[in-house]
Amino acid sequence: xxxxxxxxxxxxxxxxxxxxxxGSVGPGEILVLSGPNGSGxxxxxxMLCGLLRPTRGEIRYLSDKDEIPRNAWRHxxxxxxxxxxxxxELTGMENLRFFARIRDLRLSDEELARRxxxxxxxxxxxxxxxxxxxxxxxxxxxxxxxxxxxxxxxxDEPGSNLDPAGQDWLEGWVQxxxxxxxxxxxxxxxxxxxxxxTDHVVLDG
Amino acid sequence: xxxxxxxxxxxxxxxxxxxxxxxxxDLRTEFRTRVSLNALGLFALTTLAAVSYTVGxxxxxxEDKAYLLSALLWIVIxxxxxxxxxxxxxxxxxxxxxxxxxxxxxPHAVWLGKLIFNxxxxxxxxxxxxPLYVLLMGLPLxxxxxxxxxxxxxxxxxxxxVSTIVAAIISRAISRGALFAVLSLPLLLPLLIFAIQGCSAxxxxxxxxxxxxxRALISFGGIMLIVSGALFPVIWQx
Numbered sequence: 001x002x003x004x005x006x007x008x009x010x011x012x013x014x015x016x017x018x019x020x021x022x023g024s025v026g027p028g029e030i031l032v033l034s035g036p037n038g039s040g041x042x043x044x045x046x047m048l049c050g051l052l053r054p055t056r057g058e059i060r061y062l063s064d065k066d067e068i069p070r071n072a073w074r075h076x077x078x079x080x081x082x083x084x085x086x087x088x089e090l091t092g093m094e095n096l097r098f099f100a101r102i103r104d105l106r107l108s109d110e111e112l113a114r115r116x117x118x119x120x121x122x123x124x125x126x127x128x129x130x131x132x133x134x135x136x137x138x139x140x141x142x143x144x145x146x147x148x149x150x151x152x153x154x155x156d157e158p159g160s161n162l163d164p165a166g167q168d169w170l171e172g173w174v175q176x177x178x179x180x181x182x183x184x185x186x187x188x189x190x191x192x193x194x195x196x197x198t199d200h201v202v203l204d205g
Numbered sequence: 206x207x208x209x210x211x212x213x214x215x216x217x218x219x220x221x222x223x224x225x226x227x228x229x230x231d232l233r234t235e236f237r238t239r240v241s242l243n244a245l246g247l248f249a250l251t252t253l254a255a256v257s258y259t260v261g262x263x264x265x266x267x268e269d270k271a272y273l274l275s276a277l278l279w280i281v282i283x284x285x286x287x288x289x290x291x292x293x294x295x296x297x298x299x300x301x302x303x304x305x306x307x308x309x310x311x312p313h314a315v316w317l318g319k320l321i322f323n324x325x326x327x328x329x330x331x332x333x334x335x336p337l338y339v340l341l342m343g344l345p346l347x348x349x350x351x352x353x354x355x356x357x358x359x360x361x362x363x364x365x366x367v368s369t370i371v372a373a374i375i376s377r378a379i380s381r382g383a384l385f386a387v388l389s390l391p392l393l394l395p396l397l398i399f400a401i402q403g404c405s406a407x408x409x410x411x412x413x414x415x416x417x418x419x420r421a422l423i424s425f426g427g428i429m430l431i432v433s434g435a436l437f438p439v440i441w442q443x
Contacts, residue, residue, distance in 0.1 A: 051304060053443070074308045084304040089234040101226035102310040104219050128237070144305070 001063055001076055001151035001183055002026040003048065008057035010043055017043050020057070023201045027151070027181040030174070032197030034189055039203035041187040042083060045156045048185060049077050061152075078145035080138070081156035088130040092121055092140050095129065096147060103148050119143040120169060134161040142173070153177065156187040171196070220314050227310065227318025228325070231293070240296070241326060245289035249334045252281045253341065262343030274344045275404035279397055281338065283364070286330055287389070290323045290368040294376035303376075312438040316369070320433075323372075324365040331357050347410030356407055359419050360400035363426030367392045370433040373440050396425055 004024040010017040017040040025031035033041045046052040048059060050073045061068040061076055068076060086095045093112060100107045107115075113123035119139040129137060138161045145153060155174070159167045174196060178184060186193060194200075235241055256277055265273050297303040306315060335357060338344065346353055371388050403418030 046304075049308060051307060077308065079305070079308060081304070083301060084308075085301040086305065087230065087234060087302055088300065089237045090230070094230075094233065098226060098230045099305070099309055102223045102306075102314060104223060 001061065001068075003059070003061055003152055003183060003185070005048060005059045006057055008044070008047065008054045008059070010040065010047065010052070011055050018203055021201060021203070022057075023199065025152075025183045025185055025199065027183055028178055029198045030178055030184045030186055030196050032194055032200045033185065033187040033203065034194060034200065035203030036189075041203055042081065042156055044201075044203065045079070045081060045154050045185065045187050046083075049073065049079055049154050075148075076150055077152045077154060078148065078150040079154040079156070080141045080145045080158050081154065082160065083156075084141075086129055086137065086140060086144060089128055091126060091128055092116055092132070092136075092143075093123055093125075095140060096143060099144050099147055105148055107147075115143050115147065116140075120166065135163055135166055138162055139166065142170075146177075151181075152183045152185070154185045154187075157190075158186070159188070159190055159193055167192070220311065220317065223310055223314035224317035224321060227315055228321045231318070231322045232325075235322075241289035241292050242329075244292070245285055245326065245330055246333075248288040249281065249285035249330055252285060253334060253337060256281065257338075257341040260342070262341070270343075270345060271405040271408035272401075274342055275408055276401045277342070278335070278338055278344065278404060279360070279400045282331065282334065282360075283393065283397060285334065286327050286364060287368065289326055289330075290365070291372045291375065293319045293323055293369065294372045298376045307442060312441045313434065315441065316373070316434065316437040319373075320365060320369045323369050324362065327361045327365050331361060345408050348407045348412060348415060352407045352412075352415055353404070355419060356400070356403045356415065356422075359422035359426065360396070360403070363396050363422050363429060364393075364400075366426055366429045366433055367396060370429070370436065370440075373437060377440060392429070396422070399425065 002024060003026075006022045008021045009019050021044065023031055033044055035041055043052065047054050050059075050070055061073055087098070090098065093109070093116065096112045096115060097109070100112065116123040119142050121136060121139055121143070129140070132140070138158070142158065145155075158174075159170050162170060171192070174184060174186070186196065188194060260277070294303075297306060335353070339346065339353075367389070371392065374388060399418050399421040403415055403422065406412070406414035406418060
C-alpha cells in the first residue's frame with residue numbers, strides 16, 4: 001500500500017497552517033514529519049488519515065492495482081495520536097475487545113491478551129484506563145493501532161510518555177513493522193525517532 | 206476487507222454485530238459513570254414529584270383530565286429524556302474518543318448503536334415514570350394498558366430517532382445547548398402533538414383517534430429513521 005499527497009494546504013479561517021506539502025510513503029518506508037510546535041504535524045496526520053479535509057491538494061491511497069476510495073481508508077490504517085484517546089471507563093482488555101468487534105475482527109480473548117502482553121501490559125489487570133499511567137495508556141494505544149494489522153500506520157509522537165525501556169521497545173517494534181513491509185508515517189521532534197526515517201517532510205511553521 | 210465483496214445478508218448481520226458492540230460499550234461506560242441515567246432519573250422524578258404535588262389527580266375537572274394529563278405526561282417524558290439522550294455523541298467528542306471511533310467503525314454501525322442505546326434509555330425511563338404517573342395523577346385508561354403501551358412504543362421510537370440525529374448534529378457544533386433547542390423544536394413539535402392526541406384518546410376511550418395518532422407517529426418515526434440513516438454519515442465524517 002502506498003500513500004501519496006501532493007500540494008497539500010490547510011487554513012483555519014485566516015490562519016494558514018501550511019501551504020504546499022508533498023510526499024509519499026510505500027511498503028517498508030518510514031516517512032518522518034518534523035517541525036516546531038504548531039507547525040501543523042498533527043493536522044497533517046489527521047488530514048492524511050481522512051479525519052480533516054485539506055483546503056487544497058490531494059491525498060491518494062494506492063493499492064497494487066488501483067486507488068482506494070476515501071470511505072475505505074479506515075481499513076488500511078492504524079493510528080496513535082495524542083488527540084485520539086481510548087475509553088477511560090473501560091479496562092485495557094475491554095478497549096481492545098471493543099475495537100476488535102467494531103472492526104469485525106474475530107479475535108479470541110487469548111489473542112487479545114497476547115496483543116496486550118506484546119506491548120508490555122498485563123492482560124489480567126482489572127483497572128479501568130483512568131487508573132493507568134500515561135505511559136501505559138500510550139502502550140495500549142499502540143496495541144489498538146496494530147490490532148487489525150493495517151498496511152499503513154500513523155504514529156504521532158509515539159514515544160511520548162514512554163520510559164526508556166518503552167522507547168527501546170518502540171524502536172524495535174517500528175523497525176520490525178518496517179521490515180514486514182508496513183508503510184509508516186511518523187510525526188515527531190524526538191532526535192532519536194528522527195533517525196528512523198527513510199524520508200523526511202519538514203514543516204517550517 | 207471491503208464491503209463490496211459481501212452479500213446483503215452478511216453486511217446486515219455484521220453491521221448489527223458492530224452496532225451491538227457500540228451499545229455494549231455505551232452500557233458498560235454508562236453503568237460505570239451513570240451520567241445519563243442520573244440526569245434522566247433526577248429530572249423524571251423531580252418533575253413527576255412537582256407535577257403530582259402541585260396539580261395532583263383532584264385539581265383537574267373530570268372532562269379536562271384526558272387532555273391535560275396526557276399533555277403533562279408527554280412533557281415530563283420529553284424533558285426527562287432530552288436531559289440524558291443529548292449526551293450520546295457529545296461525550297465521545299468531549300472525551301476525545303470520537304476520532305478513533307470514526308476511523309474504526311462504519312458510520313451506520315455507530316448511528317445504529319447510539320440509536321439502540323437511546324431507545325433502551327427511553328424504555329427504562331418510561332418503565333419507571335409512566336406507571337408512577339398513572340398511579341399518582343390518576344390518568345384514566347379507558348382503552349386499556351395495551352393501547353397505552355402501543356402509543357408509548359410508537360412515540361418513544363419517534364422520539365429516540367429524532368433525539369439521536371439531533372444529538373449527532375449538535376456534537377459537531379460549538380454552541381451546543383442553544384443549537385439543540387433550535388433544531389429539536391421543529392422536529393419534536395409534531396411528534397409531541399401526535400403523542401398527546403394519542404394519549405388523550407387512550408384516556409378518553411376513542412379508538413379511531415388512537416389509530417390515527419399511531420399511524421402518524423409510526424410514519425413520522427419511519428421518515429425520520431430513513432432521513433437520519435441517509436444524513437448521519439455526512440454529519441459524522443465531515
